[in-house]
Amino acid sequence: MGINLTNFLSSKSKNKKMKEFQDLDHIDGVSISSISANLYNTQRDDLVMFYFRDGANHASVYTQSKIISENIKLNLNKKVKKIFSLLINTRNANCFTGKLGYKSLEKIAEITAEKLSDKQKIDEDHPKKIKSKEIIFGCTGTIGEIFPEEKIKSKIPDLINQLKYTQNKYIWMKAALGIMTTDTQPKMAMEECLIGSSEIKIFGIAKGSGMIQPNMATTLAYIFTDADLPNDILKKLLKKNLASTFNAITCDGDTSTNDMISIFSTGKKRHAKIKNINDEKIKNFDESLNKVLLNLAKRVVADGEGASKFITINVCNCKKETEAKKIAFSIANSSLVKTAIAGEDPNWGRIIMAIGKSNVPIKIDRLVIKFGNLIIIHNGKLSINYDEQEVSEYMKKTDIDITVDISNGSKNFTAYTMDLTKKYIEINADYRS
Amino acid sequence: MGINLTNFLSSKSKNKKMKEFQDLDHIDGVSISSISANLYNTQRDDLVMFYFRDGANHASVYTQSKIISENIKLNLNKKVKKIFSLLINTRNANCFTGKLGYKSLEKIAEITAEKLSDKQKIDEDHPKKIKSKEIIFGCTGTIGEIFPEEKIKSKIPDLINQLKYTQNKYIWMKAALGIMTTDTQPKMAMEECLIGSSEIKIFGIAKGSGMIQPNMATTLAYIFTDADLPNDILKKLLKKNLASTFNAITCDGDTSTNDMISIFSTGKKRHAKIKNINDEKIKNFDESLNKVLLNLAKRVVADGEGASKFITINVCNCKKETEAKKIAFSIANSSLVKTAIAGEDPNWGRIIMAIGKSNVPIKIDRLVIKFGNLIIIHNGKLSINYDEQEVSEYMKKTDIDITVDISNGSKNFTAYTMDLTKKYIEINADYRS
Numbered sequence: 001m002g003i004n005l006t007n008f009l010s011s012k013s014k015n016k017k018m019k020e021f022q023d024l025d026h027i028d029g030v031s032i033s034s035i036s037a038n039l040y041n042t043q044r045d046d047l048v049m050f051y052f053r054d055g056a057n058h059a060s061v062y063t064q065s066k067i068i069s070e071n072i073k074l075n076l077n078k079k080v081k082k083i084f085s086l087l088i089n090t091r092n093a094n095c096f097t098g099k100l101g102y103k104s105l106e107k108i109a110e111i112t113a114e115k116l117s118d119k120q121k122i123d124e125d126h127p128k129k130i131k132s133k134e135i136i137f138g139c140t141g142t143i144g145e146i147f148p149e150e151k152i153k154s155k156i157p158d159l160i161n162q163l164k165y166t167q168n169k170y171i172w173m174k175a176a177l178g179i180m181t182t183d184t185q186p187k188m189a190m191e192e193c194l195i196g197s198s199e200i201k202i203f204g205i206a207k208g209s210g211m212i213q214p215n216m217a218t219t220l221a222y223i224f225t226d227a228d229l230p231n232d233i234l235k236k237l238l239k240k241n242l243a244s245t246f247n248a249i250t251c252d253g254d255t256s257t258n259d260m261i262s263i264f265s266t267g268k269k270r271h272a273k274i275k276n277i278n279d280e281k282i283k284n285f286d287e288s289l290n291k292v293l294l295n296l297a298k299r300v301v302a303d304g305e306g307a308s309k310f311i312t313i314n315v316c317n318c319k320k321e322t323e324a325k326k327i328a329f330s331i332a333n334s335s336l337v338k339t340a341i342a343g344e345d346p347n348w349g350r351i352i353m354a355i356g357k358s359n360v361p362i363k364i365d366r367l368v369i370k371f372g373n374l375i376i377i378h379n380g381k382l383s384i385n386y387d388e389q390e391v392s393e394y395m396k397k398t399d400i401d402i403t404v405d406i407s408n409g410s411k412n413f414t415a416y417t418m419d420l421t422k423k424y425i426e427i428n429a430d431y432r433s
Numbered sequence: 434m435g436i437n438l439t440n441f442l443s444s445k446s447k448n449k450k451m452k453e454f455q456d457l458d459h460i461d462g463v464s465i466s467s468i469s470a471n472l473y474n475t476q477r478d479d480l481v482m483f484y485f486r487d488g489a490n491h492a493s494v495y496t497q498s499k500i501i502s503e504n505i506k507l508n509l510n511k512k513v514k515k516i517f518s519l520l521i522n523t524r525n526a527n528c529f530t531g532k533l534g535y536k537s538l539e540k541i542a543e544i545t546a547e548k549l550s551d552k553q554k555i556d557e558d559h560p561k562k563i564k565s566k567e568i569i570f571g572c573t574g575t576i577g578e579i580f581p582e583e584k585i586k587s588k589i590p591d592l593i594n595q596l597k598y599t600q601n602k603y604i605w606m607k608a609a610l611g612i613m614t615t616d617t618q619p620k621m622a623m624e625e626c627l628i629g630s631s632e633i634k635i636f637g638i639a640k641g642s643g644m645i646q647p648n649m650a651t652t653l654a655y656i657f658t659d660a661d662l663p664n665d666i667l668k669k670l671l672k673k674n675l676a677s678t679f680n681a682i683t684c685d686g687d688t689s690t691n692d693m694i695s696i697f698s699t700g701k702k703r704h705a706k707i708k709n710i711n712d713e714k715i716k717n718f719d720e721s722l723n724k725v726l727l728n729l730a731k732r733v734v735a736d737g738e739g740a741s742k743f744i745t746i747n748v749c750n751c752k753k754e755t756e757a758k759k760i761a762f763s764i765a766n767s768s769l770v771k772t773a774i775a776g777e778d779p780n781w782g783r784i785i786m787a788i789g790k791s792n793v794p795i796k797i798d799r800l801v802i803k804f805g806n807l808i809i810i811h812n813g814k815l816s817i818n819y820d821e822q823e824v825s826e827y828m829k830k831t832d833i834d835i836t837v838d839i840s841n842g843s844k845n846f847t848a849y850t851m852d853l854t855k856k857y858i859e860i861n862a863d864y865r866s
Contacts, residue, residue, distance in 0.1 A: 067795075096785060096813075142782065257785070349577055355499075424858070425855045429773065429778065
């Protein structure tokens with residue numbers, strides 16, 4: 001059932017009615033609908049539409065893989081100032097589908113633009129003719145299968161009919177559920193912050209089961225704010241904050257062809273104009289965006305179906321941040337470390353091994369390793385206070401914190417991962433059969 | 434019980450009396466003994482001595498880890514022309530043992546040199562006084578435990594007493610068993626070849642369970658030949674042939690602090706003098722050394738306790754060999770690929786994913802992927818002959834061959850790995866408890 005997430009709820013959040021989920025309510029300028037296009041041949045929702053009636057500024061970051069899906073190719077070809085809709089389907093990744101897959105999306109974009117333009121004529125005083133290039137796509141699912149163009153196209157009118165002016169927590173939850181593939185839990189997060197004296201909302205939903213799931217478990221994350229920020233500022237803020245959030249999580253080191261993280265800014269809240277990201281007035285927004293992204297990223301790690309433990313790896317006091325990151329990921333990606341933690345075995349020798357193979361030069365006689373607050377290695381030697389019994393007790397916890405202090409500088413990096421269990425193999429070995 | 438290894442036996446070998454093992458007999462200039470120093474508190478052999486009565490030229494290659502064991506530090510500090518003994522212990526890696534661990538080895542080297550010098554006085558017409566620096570060490574086992582200096586020292590006289598002038602297959606087998614840690618099978622290999630018109634033997638033993646085992650499963654491999662080759666030629670031949678053998682295997686990407694691969698040349702066979710490795714006369718030796726190393730390396734992969742399949746990944750026709758290697762290891766180290774193979778699932782989408790994340794630029798419309806002889810992807814599209822039933826049948830085999838043809842150059846690389854099973858997790862999660 002995954003790991004209890006109560007700890008991830010931001011301390012600043014005002015909405016804790018549900019135990020594990022914050023309540024996302026309404027963000028002005030955003031409408032949402034979810035539907036089943038029967039892509040799974042079940043009744044589950046598999047198609048989600050976000051509609052920005054006055055358009056939204058936006059920025060997206062995509063997978064680093066050299067093989068990318070057709071929807072990402074299409075999105076990358078769009079040079080528009082504002083986006084009017086984000087359409088997400090599950091079940092089919094539209095990857096390795098060639099020109100046919102690309103053209104399918106073009107056709108879906110056309111019909112969506114046409115129907116949304118019709119909606120504008122009914123709803124708006126100054127209706128806008130929405131262009132197909134003002135629509136972007138998120139796809140996730142199986143690779144190499146023909147994209148279900150007809151099934152999706154036929155549901156566009158229903159999707160648009162269901163769009164409501166005001167959103168509530170159920171609508172957000174339904175959307176978060178609608179973009180899931182093998183996730184066991186929907187992923188939502190929110191923060192409220194100030195830009196100058198204006199109260200701003202940042203909401204987000206995500207899917208992904210820690211890249212540990214079948215078919216690569218694409219990570220999709222979509223952030224929505226009523227702030228009024230230009231595209232270049234959004235891009236800089238998104239990139240900056242991904243480094244310590246979605247780019248700090250790892251499960252098995254595998255990378256999807258479809259990863260996509262986007263931010264949309266509807267501009268419905270008036271606030272002081274922000275021209276660069278060093279502006280003091282954007283600091284609170286910046287921190288809150290980081291919290292939303294980190295909250296979602298942690299939920300992705302924690303939802304690895306095989307995961308029984310959530311692992312935080314803090315690497316401190318390196319010369320360079322890149323070195324801290326190398327060591328953190330060397331530990332976080334080590335199957336031997338992750339299986340030891342699954343077995344609740346305080347096998348610190350494997351941490352030593354993972355530090356060694358990271359290829360970062362270290363001074364052993366300065367090395368400190370801690371599990372939680374328990375010092376294991378001090379100045380490169382087994383601590384005189386080391387008590388195997390005490391450490392074994394610690395390993396029984398669900399949240400395991402490992403600290404590696406290199407004492408050779410001032411740069412830090414924190415990585416998040418989960419343990420490697422038999423359940424992981426079960427899920428991944430038995431997937432398609 | 435691991436994978437049947439009959440296929441690995443060299444076609445050229447003349448000795449196939451045992452089903453899975455070649456018979457290693459005598460190599461002139463090499464004496465071997467194995468004993469229990471009770472390091473495991475059982476009666477198993479845990480201490481193995483190789484003695485070269487007239488010394489041996491030698492070359493060694495060690496782990497790339499930034500944290501290395503004390504025996505490797507000691508070996509690296511030795512600048513001698515000839516080695517008189519190689520002493521290997523299991524159970525204790527002598528890593529993270531600090532100066533104390535280093536000094537223990539110095540003391541063991543001293544007593545060994547003294548006792549071997551005494552033996553020389555009895556056996557040889559022109560006895561040599563063996564120096565402690567002419568002895569090197571291989572250690573494998575647990576990290577961070579005090580090195581059992583006394584237990585080992587006390588057994589040196591017995592070890593030396595048991596040395597016999599002539600070796601046979603049982604003595605080699607006993608040595609191969611004596612260096613095992615979590616291995617389930619001893620690892621031996623041999624080839625016979627020619628240098629000029631002289632018949633030369635190359636024997637080898639190894640330990641290691643594919644780096645997948647508890648405590649990092651150090652790889653140790655020791656090669657012995659009666660050829661007369663200088664140290665620099667040995668070094669070049671060893672390095673050159675490791676690239677396609679021990680450096681082409683991977684199990685979970687973890688690296689030991691204690692890896693050590695050495696070659697010893699006793700010079701007992703007269704042959705044409707070899708001054709550089711491009712000499713035509715060394716070609717047959719070079720190829721045979723590769724066979725011995727590849728045979729041992731494959732045995733290491735196949736002995737992963739969790740392994741149920743042996744996987745060969747051929748990446749062909751890249752621009753650079755480094756690119757072919759990157760793609761091969763990206764596939765070989767992917768948990769998603771390895772679990773799919775464990776589940777006998779022809780999930781080629783995961784191969785695509787692993788190619789994509791390797792960061793090598795490829796032209797998709799030239800890509801060919803084969804499982805065995807079955808073409809899956811042809812010119813970047815699912816092959817028109819693709820038959821899921823047929824491919825599923827293929828996946829049931831024990832030896833799985835995956836070929837990825839990039840069609841963008843002429844460079845190739847082959848990597849070897851095994852599947853990732855529940856058994857792996859069981860072994861590694863439950864190790865110390």
